Amino acid sequence: xxxxxxxxxxxxxxxxxxxxxxxxxxxxxxxxxxxxxxxxxxxxxxxxxxxxxxxxxxxxxxxxxxxxxxxxxxxxxxxxxxxxxxxxxxxxxxxxxxxxxxxxxxxxxxxxxxxxxxxxxxxxxxxxxxxxxxxxxxxxxxxxxxxxxxxxxxxxxxxxxxxxxxxxxxxxxxxxxxxxxxxxxxxxxxxxxxxxxxxxxxxxxxxxxxxxxxxxxxxxxxxxxxxxxxxxxxxxxxxxxxxxxxxxxxxxxxxxxxxxxxxxxxxxxxxxxxxxxxxxxxxxxxxxxxxxxxxxxxxxxxxxxxxxxx
Amino acid sequence: xxxxxxxxxxxxxxxxxxxxxxxxxxxxxxxxxxxxxxxxxxxxxxxxxxxxxxxxxxxxxxxxxxxxxxxxxxxxxxxxxxxxxxxxxxxxxxxxxxxxxxxxxxxxxxxxxxxxxxxxxxxxxxxxxxxxxxxxxxxxxxxxxxxxxxxxxxxxxxxxxxxxxxxxxxxxxxxxxxxxxxxxxxxxxxxxxxxxxxxxxxxxxxxxxxxxxxxxxxxxxxxxxxxxxxxxxxxxxxxxxxxxxxxxxxxxxxxxxxxxxxxxxxxxxxxxxxxxxxxxxxxxxxxxxxxxxxxxxxxxxxxxxxxxxxxxxxxxxxxxxxxxxxxxxxxxxxxxxxxxxxxxxxxxxxxxxxxxxxxxxxxxxxxxxxxxxxxxxxxxxxxxxxxxxxxxxxxxxxxxxxxxxxxxxxxxxxxxxxxxxxxxxxxxxxxxxxxxxxxxxxxxxxxxxxxxxxxxxxxxxxxxxxxxxxxxxxxxxxxxxxxxxxxxxxxxxxxxx
Numbered sequence: 113x114x115x116x117x118x119x120x121x122x123x124x125x126x127x128x129x130x131x132x133x134x135x136x137x138x139x140x141x142x143x144x145x146x147x148x149x150x151x152x153x154x155x156x157x158x159x160x161x162x163x164x165x166x167x168x169x170x171x172x173x174x175x176x177x178x179x180x181x182x183x184x185x186x187x188x189x190x191x192x193x194x195x196x197x198x199x200x201x202x203x204x205x206x207x208x209x210x211x212x213x214x215x216x217x218x219x220x221x222x223x224x225x226x227x228x229x230x231x232x233x234x235x236x237x238x239x240x241x242x243x244x245x246x247x248x249x250x251x252x253x254x255x256x257x258x259x260x261x262x263x264x265x266x267x268x269x270x271x272x273x274x275x276x277x278x279x280x281x282x283x284x285x286x287x288x289x290x291x292x293x294x295x296x297x298x299x300x301x302x303x304x305x306x307x308x309x310x311x312x313x314x315x316x317x318x319x320x321x322x323x324x325x326x327x328x329x330x331x332x333x334x335x336x337x338x339x340x341x342x343x344x345x346x347x348x349x350x351x352x353x354x355x356x357x358x359x360x361x362x363x364x365x366x367x368x369x370x371x372x373x374x375x376x377x378x379x380x381x382x383x384x385x386x387x388x389x390x391x392x393x394x395x396x397x398x399x400x401x402x403x404x405x406x407x408x409x410x411x412x413x414x415x416x417x418x419x420x421x422x
Numbered sequence: 423x424x425x426x427x428x429x430x431x432x433x434x435x436x437x438x439x440x441x442x443x444x445x446x447x448x449x450x451x452x453x454x455x456x457x458x459x460x461x462x463x464x465x466x467x468x469x470x471x472x473x474x475x476x477x478x479x480x481x482x483x484x485x486x487x488x489x490x491x492x493x494x495x496x497x498x499x500x501x502x503x504x505x506x507x508x509x510x511x512x513x514x515x516x517x518x519x520x521x522x523x524x525x526x527x528x529x530x531x532x533x534x535x536x537x538x539x540x541x542x543x544x545x546x547x548x549x550x551x552x553x554x555x556x557x558x559x560x561x562x563x564x565x566x567x568x569x570x571x572x573x574x575x576x577x578x579x580x581x582x583x584x585x586x587x588x589x590x591x592x593x594x595x596x597x598x599x600x601x602x603x604x605x606x607x608x609x610x611x612x613x614x615x616x617x618x619x620x621x622x623x624x625x626x627x628x629x630x631x632x633x634x635x636x637x638x639x640x641x642x643x644x645x646x647x648x649x650x651x652x653x654x655x656x657x658x659x660x661x662x663x664x665x666x667x668x669x670x671x672x673x674x675x676x677x678x679x680x681x682x683x684x685x686x687x688x689x690x691x692x693x694x695x696x697x698x699x700x701x702x703x704x705x706x707x708x709x710x711x712x713x714x715x716x717x718x719x720x721x722x723x724x725x726x727x728x729x730x731x732x733x734x735x736x737x738x739x740x741x742x743x744x745x746x747x748x749x750x751x752x753x754x755x756x757x758x759x760x761x762x763x764x765x766x767x768x769x770x771x772x773x774x775x776x777x778x779x780x781x782x783x784x785x786x787x788x789x790x791x792x793x794x795x796x797x798x799x800x801x802x803x804x805x806x807x808x809x810x811x812x813x814x815x816x817x818x819x820x821x822x823x824x825x826x827x828x829x830x831x832x833x834x835x836x837x838x839x840x841x842x843x844x845x846x847x848x849x850x851x852x853x854x855x856x857x858x859x860x861x862x863x864x865x866x867x868x869x870x871x872x873x874x875x876x877x878x879x880x881x882x883x884x885x886x887x888x889x890x891x892x893x894x895x896x897x898x899x900x901x902x903x904x905x906x907x908x909x910x911x912x913x914x915x916x917x918x919x
Contacts, residue, residue, distance in 0.1 A: 124789055126467050232846045264786055275847040276781040279840050283783075283790035 113145045115413065116165035116191070118182055120151035123174030124263055124284070132388035133171040139409040140169070152177060160189055167416050168193040169409075170385060175258055178385045179205035194416040196384045200361040204384035208257045208289055210360060217359035219352055220378045222371075223248055224291040226257060229282055241271055248292045255291060256284035267293065294380070296373030299339055301353035302386060302394040304365050304408075305415050308350045309397035313339035335393070337400040345372065352377040364415045367394050452558070455577035468797035474829040477797040479623065479772055480820035481684050485743060486736070494726040502722055510718040512710045514540025514694070518721045521728040522694050525680065528734070529655050531669045533678070533696045539705055540716045544653055544681035544693035548572055550712070551614070551649055551677060551695060552579045554704040561605060561612035565593045567775070567804030567813070569623045569651065572616060576806075583806045584612070590766070592629025593617055595636045602644055614647040614677070619667055621654040621771025624804045624815035628769055631664050638667055641675040647701075651679040654771035656737050659745035661769040673698060682724060684772070685737050690720035744772070744819050747826060751818040754827045758834030760841050765816075772819040775801070777812060782840050784814045790840075796832040 117140070119133025120126050133149065140147040148163055150156060152172060160168070168191050170182055180201035186193045196204065203209045208226040215221060225244050231237035254277035256264045264284035266277035274290070281288040298316075302309040313336040341349065353368040356379045360366075367386035370377045386394040398408040468475050498506050513519075519535045526533060541547040548571075556562060558580035564572065566585030576583045584605075586598045598615065605612055615637070619629035629637070641648045650667040668678040673696065681693035697705055709715075727733060751774055755765050765776040778784065784800040791797060801813030814833075818826055 122467070122470070124467060124792070229843065232843060236846075238847045238849065263789065275844060276783070278847060279781055279843055280783050280786040282843060283786040283840070 113167065113413075114148060114163070114165045115140050115145050116148045116150055116160060116163065116168045117171055118150050118152050118156070118168055118177060119171045121153070121172050121174075121176045121182075123172065123176050123178075124259075125173035128387055128389060129171060129173045129177065131390070132173070132392070135388055135390070135405065136169055136171050136409055139406045143406055143410055152182065156182075157185060157189070160186075160191060165191060167191065167413060169413070169416075170195055171388060173385055173387060175205065178383075179258065192416050194412045195364045196360075196362040196366055200363065200366075201384045203360045204362070204366065204382045205258050206287075207255060207381055208287060210382060211289075213359050214356055214379055217355060219355045219359055220376065221380070222292040222294045222378050224289045226287060226289040228287045232278070238275075241274065244290060245271055248290060251293045253291045253293050254278055254281045255289050256281045257287040257289055259284045294371040294373055294378045296371040296378075297339075299349055299370045299372050299377070300367055300393045300397070301350060301370065302365065302367045302397040303353065303357045303362070304398070304411060306354075308354055309394075310338035310400040311341060311346060311349055312337040312393045312397050312400075314393070333391075335396055337396050341372075349377045352379055356382050365394070365412055452578055452580050455580055456574065467792050470795070473792065473795045473797050474821065474825045474832070475797045476816045476818070476821060476826070476829050476833075477799045478817050478820045480817070481688060481740070481772070482743065482819055483687055483689065485739060486687065490727075490730065490732075494723055494730070497726055498719070498722045506719050506722040508718060510715045510721065512539075512706055512715050514538070514716055515718075515721050515725070517725045518692070519694075521724050522680065524728065524733075525656070525682075525685070526668075526678075526696075529652075529663070529666055529669070531666055531678070533668070533673055537673065537696050537698060537702055539695050539697075539702060539709060540721065541693045541695055541709065542713060542716050543683060543688070543691045544651065544679045545571060545575070546709075546712070547679040547681075547693050547695035548575050548616075548649070548651065550705045550708045551679070551697075552576065552581070553708045553712075554701060555613045555647070556581050561610055562614060562616060563598065563601060563612050564616040565618070565622065565625070567624050567801060567810055568616065569618055570799065570803040570815075572651075573803070573806055576616075581613075585806060585809075588622065588625050588627055590627055592619055592622065592627050592633055593637070595633045595640070598637070599640065602640065602646075606644070611644070612646055614649050615641070616649045616651065617667070618651045618653070620652055620664065621657065621768050621773075623653070623771065624773050624799065624801070625775040626766040626768030626771055626773045627775075628661075628664065634664065634667055634670055638671045638676065641671065646675070648676045649679060650676050653679075653681045653684050656685055657741060657744060657772070658770040659741060659748055659768075668696065677701065685740070686724070686727065686733070690723060691717060692720055692724055747818040747821075747823060748774075750823045750826045751816065751830060754830035755834075758831045760834065760838045762841055763837060772817055774816045774818065776814050776816060777801075778814070778837060779841065779844070780812045781844050782837065783811050785811065787814075787836060787840065790836045791833055794832045794836060796829045798833060 117133050117137050119129045121129065123129065130151075137147040137149055148165055150159055168186050170177060170186075170193050172178060172182060176182065178201060180198040183193060183198045183201050187198060195201070203213055211221050211224055225248070227237050250271070251267050251269050252274075254266045254268060254274065259265075264281045266280050268274045268277045278288060298314045300312045300314065302312075315334045315336060317333060349370060349372060352370060356368045357366055360382050362382065362384065365386070367383045369380045369383065371380060386392060388395055395405055395408060398405070403411070467473070468477055516535065518540050519538050522538055522540070523533070523535060541550065552562075552575055556576070556579040560581055561584055562576050562581040563584045563586060564576070566587050568585060573583070584601055586601055587594050602612070617629070617637070619634060621628055637648060648667055648671070652666055655666060666678070668676045670676075678696035679693065680696070682690060683693065695705060748768065752767055755763075755774070755776065759765070759776065762779045763776055765774050768774060778787075784798070785802060788797065788800055799815040801810030801815065802808070804810050804815070816830075821829065
């Protein structure tokens with residue numbers, strides 16, 4: 113089978129995507145498939161038309177590849193592709209859209225307010241800071257709405273730190289959210305097809321936050337997989353994760369990030385195309401479920417090719 | 423005749439989690455100090471061809487005449503192929519040292535050739551010096567900001583790095599004295615003070631004669647070593663040459679690091695270290711363990727190149743090109759950067775260091791700038807701690823004048839947007855900076871510290887590093903009309919030559 117691996121692109125997570133893509137290509141070759149590596153750029157559509165792959169493995173992260181753009185093109189060309197469809201990608205990529213969908217579906221997610229730059233530049237949104245404080249409290253988290261790998265995410269201990277955090281977040285996207293800080297254990301549930309994989313817990317070394325460096329640097333974070341959870345906790349976490357996956361319309365695979373606090377799990381976000389690097393969580397979860405990386409890749413391809421009976 | 427069959431190109435099998443853990447369990451403790459960063463991933467994006475990168479530190483090797491390169495390599499092939507392809511002495515060839523003495527002589531230094539070792543770039547010289555002198559936990563003092571490439575070397579030897587602030591006259595020696603006294607009181611003796619005294623990377627500043635003299639005195643007084651890293655000394659575009667620390671000291675307490683990278687080619691990887699005999703003995707043993715000897719082939723190349731007798735002319739050509747590029751960058755900064763920004767005006771070297779209001783994190787700003795296809799080095803790379811987050815290093819040697827103008831214009835625009843947004847967030851609209859031209863004109867005349875009216879700042883937050891009220895002694899030379907823009911590095915009265 114000829115599999116186009118879409119990777120790279122212009123997103124800030126280009127480096128991560130190239131690593132994910134390279135691993136997928138290796139696995140495809142070992143599985144006996146023909147891997148066609150495509151560093152996504154201006155010739156993408158022309159290459160896809162010329163090469164006519166049987167299926168596309170989308171290993172792109174961040175805007176451009178994870179937001180439905182590449183998926184839309186693949187749909188137009190009639191090429192089946194891995195992971196969630198156009199609408200689900202668009203919802204997952206945009207944390208604000210995702211949180212609205214989660215809340216409507218009754219899935220717990222931390223309180224938030226979202227703004228675009230216009231609200232601050234032209235409508236004086238900053239005058240509402242004290243009302244926001246009442247609802248969200250401190251510390252709060254400021255995030256770009258569309259961004260990945262924790263880039264541009266800042267914590268504000270008091271409201272004097274909010275303008276600076278907003279300026280950082282607005283460097284990545286023209287819409288940002290202020291979110292209540294959810295305290296608890298950092299968990300990730302990867303979903304494959306419609307099946308949850310074992311829960312992974314990220315335990316940052318020396319009290320660090322699970323930031324960009326911690327995510328991709330070997331040895332900076334330890335992972336527990338499966339996470340040590342009581343049966344009740346595991347059930348609540350899995351239920352919230354599956355609920356989020358369905359609420360956003362995901363198919364194929366996705367990774368749901370949650371915080372498990374005293375009041376139970378809260379969903380932070382859903383990653384439509386989770387990382388597949390050496391330190392990424394989805395491969396670890398699959399391994400804990402007894403699947404090799406090759407088996408994981410094969411299963412993801414199956415789900416792309418026969419979504420109905422998957 | 424048919425090609426022999428090529429073995430299939432195959433990458434290693436997938437590393438499993440348990441493999442990662444197994445490897446991680448074997449890592450030496452020093453790897454804990456070796457860190458990658460988000461910045462490194464952002465830098466992967468700067469490699470796109472459409473990006474104007476002011477992030478590099480590259481000399482412009484396109485100015486090197488290809489005919490000259492071809493002639494030298496041909497001569498080596500015809501006359502010394504066997505020797506040039508053979509191992510060489512660990513210390514380097516005497517002929518290479520002759521070339522090094524010529525370069526150092528051009529700045530007034532006359533070391534004993536036996537005190538010189540040829541290294542694989544200046545970077546290896548720094549590494550070997552650390553290997554010789556630094557035990558885990560030892561104190562190494564350097565400038566703040568310091569050469570970003572030195573930080574990982576210090577960290578990999580698990581040094582305790584102490585950074586001493588710089589201003590327009592280089593490292594603040596009074597602060598160094600205070601640090602030395604404090605360390606002495608704790609019973610700790612720093613192993614060395616690392617400094618790039620001329621046209622510093624990244625700040626572009628040059629240590630004044632008085633401070634150079636004082637630094638050498640302090641080294642003798644406290645019996646500590648100074649490592650003088652001088653890659654750019656001959657790339658001076660204005661002002662009077664200053665004696666290197668090595669010359670002032672005579673080579674007792676000052677170790678010297680030099681390189682051909684900026685005056686000839688970084689690709690040949692040729693640098694050197696100069697140290698007194700007892701230190702050199704250990705450095706040579708360290709080098710032997712690292713790589714036996716520096717590339718013989720490129721040492722032959724340098725020998726041939728110097729024999730041609732045009733090396734000084736080539737440096738003069740580079741100086742002409744880089745001076746124009748520096749002037750274009752400074753001119754563009756004045757035109758396109760908002761009034762809240764300040765920058766250094768280097769008399770030589772490759773870099774300008776710009777400082778923005780403290781609410782702008784240049785790491786995040788880089789993400790925004792990359793959307794406009796322009797890149798710089800965020801200042802944090804030059805610090806071991808959290809400082810430098812609102813500064814950036816801008817290179818003017820590796821890009822042409824049009825690209826410098828356009829690059830600075832784009833960066834100026836993204837900064838202006840953030841300054842404007844800050845105004846909207848804090849109600850501080852005193853310096854509208856959406857139009858950088860306006861901002862410059864207004865800012866200069868109002869000259870007020872924008873932070874003074876910031877309602878959100880707590881009393882303990884000193885967001886803007888300057889203001890007339892703070893009155894740093896060494897800023898007294900600045901003319902009064904600069905008002906709030908008297909910032910640490912700015913040499914205001916200076917004109918570009």
